[in-house]
Amino acid sequence: MLTALLVPVFFMFFQTACESLTEPSLSVRPDSLVIPTNGGVDTLIIKTDASSWSLENLAAPWIQLSATTGSGPEDTVFVTVTDTVSSTRTATLILTADGAKPVNIVVTQPYHSLASNIRQIDIKKSGGTSTFAIVSSAPWTLTCDVPWLSVSSNEGEAGTHILTVTIAPNDTDEDRVGYINVQSQNGPSLSIPVNQTGIIFPSYNTNPLPPDITGMPKTAMQLASQMYAGWNLGNSLEVPTDETAWGNEKASQRLIDSIYAAGFNTVRLPCAWNSHMIDAKTAKLNPAWLARVKEVVDYCYAHGMYVILNIHWDGGWLENRPFYWAQEEVNAKQKAFWEQIATYFRDYDEHLLFAGTNEVHADYGTPTTEHNEVFFSYLRTFIDAVRSTGGRNSYRNLVIQTYNTNIDHGVNYLRIPTDQAKNRLFVEVHYYDPWDFCGDETASAKTLWGQPFAQYGDVSSWGQESHVLNQFNKVKLTYVNKGYPVILGEYAPTRRSALTGDALTRHLASRAYYLSYVTEKAKACGLVPCYWDNGGRGNLASGIFYRGTGATFDHQALKALQTGAAKGQYPF
Numbered sequence: 130m131l132t133a134l135l136v137p138v139f140f141m142f143f144q145t146a147c148e149s150l151t152e153p154s155l156s157v158r159p160d161s162l163v164i165p166t167n168g169g170v171d172t173l174i175i176k177t178d179a180s181s182w183s184l185e186n187l188a189a190p191w192i193q194l195s196a197t198t199g200s201g202p203e204d205t206v207f208v209t210v211t212d213t214v215s216s217t218r219t220a221t222l223i224l225t226a227d228g229a230k231p232v233n234i235v236v237t238q239p240y241h242s243l244a245s246n247i248r249q250i251d252i253k254k255s256g257g258t259s260t261f262a263i264v265s266s267a268p269w270t271l272t273c274d275v276p277w278l279s280v281s282s283n284e285g286e287a288g289t290h291i292l293t294v295t296i297a298p299n300d301t302d303e304d305r306v307g308y309i310n311v312q313s314q315n316g317p318s319l320s321i322p323v324n325q326t327g328i329i330f331p332s333y334n335t336n337p338l339p340p341d342i343t344g345m346p347k348t349a350m351q352l353a354s355q356m357y358a359g360w361n362l363g364n365s366l367e368v369p370t371d372e373t374a375w376g377n378e379k380a381s382q383r384l385i386d387s388i389y390a391a392g393f394n395t396v397r398l399p400c401a402w403n404s405h406m407i408d409a410k411t412a413k414l415n416p417a418w419l420a421r422v423k424e425v426v427d428y429c430y431a432h433g434m435y436v437i438l439n440i441h442w443d444g445g446w447l448e449n450r451p452f453y454w455a456q457e458e459v460n461a462k463q464k465a466f467w468e469q470i471a472t473y474f475r476d477y478d479e480h481l482l483f484a485g486t487n488e489v490h491a492d493y494g495t496p497t498t499e500h501n502e503v504f505f506s507y508l509r510t511f512i513d514a515v516r517s518t519g520g521r522n523s524y525r526n527l528v529i530q531t532y533n534t535n536i537d538h539g540v541n542y543l544r545i546p547t548d549q550a551k552n553r554l555f556v557e558v559h560y561y562d563p564w565d566f567c568g569d570e571t572a573s574a575k576t577l578w579g580q581p582f583a584q585y586g587d588v589s590s591w592g593q594e595s596h597v598l599n600q601f602n603k604v605k606l607t608y609v610n611k612g613y614p615v616i617l618g619e620y621a622p623t624r625r626s627a628l629t630g631d632a633l634t635r636h637l638a639s640r641a642y643y644l645s646y647v648t649e650k651a652k653a654c655g656l657v658p659c660y661w662d663n664g665g666r667g668n669l670a671s672g673i674f675y676r677g678t679g680a681t682f683d684h685q686a687l688k689a690l691q692t693g694a695a696k697g698q699y700p701f
Contacts, residue, residue, distance in 0.1 A: 153179035155229035164238040166316040167213040173234065177201040179226035189220030192236055201226075208236065213317070216240050241267040241316025250309075250323045253457035256298040261321065263290045268314045275307035278323055296325060303327040326458050330412040333468035334514070340523035344478030348552040349526050350701050352479060353614035356435050358648070358694035359395035359659030360388050361619060365676075366422060367399035367441035377664035378677040385428040387679030392691050396429045397618060397659045398422070399441035399487065402466050412465035419473050430480060437528060437616065437659070438474070439484035440466065447507065448489050451500040451532075460510045467514035475520045484528035484557060484618070485511030496532045501542050504532055509546045516549055526553045528616055534559035536600050540607045556608045558656070559619040560647065562600065563592025567622040570669060576625055576632065577639040579646065585635060597647055601654035609655030609700065617651045621661035621671040624683065641689035648690055652697025660690055 155177045162171045175182055184197045184206060195207035208222075222234040246262040256277075263269065263285065271283045277297040282290065299305060309321040347355070364375045373379060388396065405418035422438070429436045440463075442448050447459050467483070474481060489504050490496070496504070508529045515522050529546065531539025536558050548554055561567040566575045566589050575589045582588060604615050622640050626633065644660070651658040664672045666682050673683045673690075681687055 153177060153226055153229045155179065155182065155224065155226045155232060157224055157232050157234055160232065161235045162208055162237070163315045164208070164210045164236065166239060166241045166313075167318070168210045168238075170207055170209045173206040173208060175199060175201070175204045175206060175224065177226045177229065179229055182224060182226040182229075185223040185225070187221060187223065189222075189236070191218070191238075192220055192222070194222075210236075210238055214238050214240050239267075239315055241265070241313050243267075243269065243311065243313040243317045243319055245311070245319060245321055247321065249321060250294065250296075251454055252296045252323060252325045253454060254299045254326050254328070255457060256296045256325070257454075258293050258295050259454070260291055260293050263292060263311060264288075265290075265311075265313045265316070267316045269311055269316075270314075271309065271311050273307060273309055275305075277305075277325075278307045278309065280309060294323065296323060299325045299327045301327045302329050328410065328412075328458060328461065330461050330465040333413075333465055333472065334517050336472070337518055338475070338520035341520045342524050343521070345521050345524040347479055347526075349555050349614050350552065350612060352435070352482075352526050353555065353655070353657055354699055354701055356395045356657045358393050358652075358690065359397055359435075359437070359616075359657055360391075360393040360673075361397045361399065361659055361661045361663075362425070363399060363619075363661050363663040363671075365399075365664065366425065367401045367443060369401050369404035369444050372421075375664075380425050380428065380676065381679070382428045382431065384674065384676055384679040385425075385432070385434075387674055387681070389429075389432040389434060391674075391681070391687060392694065393434075394432075395435040395437065395657065395659060397437040397439070397484075397616075398425060399439055401443035402440055402470070403443045403446045403462070412462050414466065414469050419469070423474070426474070426477070426481065430477075433480065435480050435482065437482045437484050437618070438470070439487055439528070441487045448487055449491070451489055451491050451496070451503040451507075453499055453503060456503045456506060460506055463507055463510040464514045467511055468518060471515040471518040471522050471525075475518055475522050478521065479524075479526065482526050482528055482555070483511075483515055484530070484616075486530050488534050488559065489530065490533035493533065496538060496542060501532060505544055505546070512546050512548055512554075524550050524553060526555060528555040528557050528618075530557045530618075534618060536560070536604055540603050545613065552612060554613055555616050555657075556604075556613050557616040557618045558604060560600070560617060560651075561620065561622075562596060563589040565589050566592070566643070568669075574625075576628060576636045578622065578643045579639055581642060582635060582639045594646065597650050601650050601656060604656060605654040605700070614701070615656045617656040617658045619659065619661040620647055620651075621663075623669040623671055624686070625668060626670075627668040637685055641685050644686055644689040645693035645696075648693025649697040652694065652699055655700050658690075658694065658697075 158174045181200050193209040217239045219237045224232040243265045250259050266287050268286050279295045281293040304327045305325050307323045312318040365372050365377050368374045405415045407413050407415045426436050491500050531543045566578045577587045608615050622643050625636050628636050648658045662673050664676050666672045673687050675682050
């Protein structure tokens with residue numbers, strides 16, 4: 130009987146003792162974290178039946194914890210890392226609770242790289258496709274934040290991937306931007322903006338007139354025969370925004386009086402237009418700027434001079450964009466600008482010529498099919514815009530350029546656009562050969578040119594007299610003999626006035642010889658020579674006149690130009 134009573138008592142004691150030896154439960158989910166390369170936030174779920182828990186962060190100041198203690202039974206801790214790493218790092222968090230076995234939590238922030246070969250994509254209004262590369266050291270995913278963008282793949286493994294983005298046409302009148310967002314697994318992210326134009330410029334041909342040949346009797350060839358010699362008002366009206374920003378004083382009647390008195394009867398006016406819009410959304414030109422350009426044109430008209438008015442570099446909005454992606458927008462702006470320019474100057478007689486572009490190029494190499502096609506469209510738009518305004522513009526002589534105004538590119542690639550006005554087109558080229566004499570600013574530059582100076586040894590190995598004749602004869606055969614006179618829109622070897630003594634004397638004499646020779650041979654081959662005067666009077670400049678007073682600065686160069694112009698006789 131006693132034994133029977135002791136058994137339950139012993140069992141109860143044994144059960145109580147065992148229960149007192151059981152460890153409190155302690156767990157965490159997950160038991161390891163991977164934080165992205167560029168930082169981020171993750172969570173820990175801590176469960177325990179102990180009265181409290183503690184989370185210890187040992188020697189890892191780059192990890193911030195939202196809580197380091199808690200009382201259970203379930204708590205959430207946010208783990209934050211704000212830094213970006215350039216190499217992988219790890220740390221261990223230790224989770225403890227009274228009587229429980231500690232739990233180690235490994236936190237890793239791996240280094241992953243993610244990059245693209247482009248910073249942004251610019252696309253025309255009509256849409257299209259563009260390719261780009263993603264280079265990642267980890268798997269990645271891709272999303273677009275707008276419905277008008279789609280990409281050929283939305284995920285990939287580590288490595289290099291070439292992707293194609295398709296952009297729908299923009300049916301609005303507003304520019305828009307969408308983003309291609311790429312996120313690498315546990316790594317950095319990147320966002321590529323896609324900019325699509327919505328610009329539709331209004332037509333500025335609001336009052337076209339019937340054709341009027343009054344004051345416009347001469348064909349291009351007839352007009353060229355009257356253009357004795359030309360001079361450029363360089364580094365002035367073509368300076369973006371402010372014509373004095375490159376150091377030259379504003380052109381005045383007194384300056385043009387001096388140019389005329391020196392024997393020049395043709396003035397080329399390089400001109401900026403894009404930087405003189407009053408509304409970029411409509412491409413409307415500033416009336417004050419049009420009036421200023423007119424003022425300079427009128428200085429020339431006061432002497433019956435011929436004026437070639439162009440669209441010049443002006444930040445490269447046209448000049449550096451012979452690309453399919455830019456074609457639509459540039460042509461729209463070409464049309465808007467020339468409609469305004471042509472309308473504003475429509476009543477001027479044949480002494481005013483328009484030139485559609487300047488040195489359009491992608492680089493200084495051989496143009497591709499894309500470059501040539503797009504550039505041709507810029508010339509086509511120019512001609513059509515001017516002619517559409519009617520009046521005297523129906524017969525005005527116009528000047529089109531070769532690609533980069535390069536002679537060889539012109540001979541090999543230029544197509545003459547059709548024109549409703551017959552025999553009213555000039556071609557324009559520039560000539561700075563050999564460059565190591567004309568413009569090179571490096572140690573390899575040459576200071577002398579021509580056979581009379583070869584004995585002194587500092588003459589270029591190419592581009593001498595025979596080269597001049599060869600190049601100009603190419604132009605004559607390709608254009609002049611076919612009824613297209615040519616404007617030699619720019620030529621000038623810079624003046625290397627940093628030289629001293631005999632070296633300077635020989636250089637200046639050689640430079641004068643170059644100017645006389647090139648001017649003479651240009652005219653003999655049917656090219657109207659227009660010297661590039663940038664107004665500068667220091668080393669590596671080409672100014673001949675003081676812009677403020679009109680006085681002659683470089684008498685030697687001026688005399689050489691006058692001599693060459695007098696010797697040269699047009700073949701027409």
